[in-house]
Amino acid sequence: MTEATDDTLRAVTDRVIELEEELEASGVATIDGSELEWSRAALHKWVDEMIGVVVSPGLGRVTVVHPGGRRSSIASSTLPYAMSRPLR
Numbered sequence: 001m002t003e004a005t006d007d008t009l010r011a012v013t014d015r016v017i018e019l020e021e022e023l024e025a026s027g028v029a030t031i032d033g034s035e036l037e038w039s040r041a042a043l044h045k046w047v048d049e050m051i052g053v054v055v056s057p058g059l060g061r062v063t064v065v066h067p068g069g070r071r072s073s074i075a076s077s078t079l080p081y082a083m084s085r086p087l088r
Helices: 003-023 035-049
Strands: 052-057 060-067 073-076
Touching: none
Parallel strands: none
Antiparallel strands: 052 060, 060 073
């Protein structure tokens, strides 16, 4: 990672934590090393366990359905579009 990229990444993660603290909730940023590897592995496991997904580009949201009907929503301006299949 270049120094400029590293500075940008740290600025973004710091801003997310600041916003969460304004809501009296705190977060932890992980951007490299074994902690990031662990986080990626946990996320992959979480995705692999899903049994359904609802992609809503107009709402900027993806809803993941897990066994037993548990749902998790991900708000993102890019993920729903990345997951949308092109019209044929």
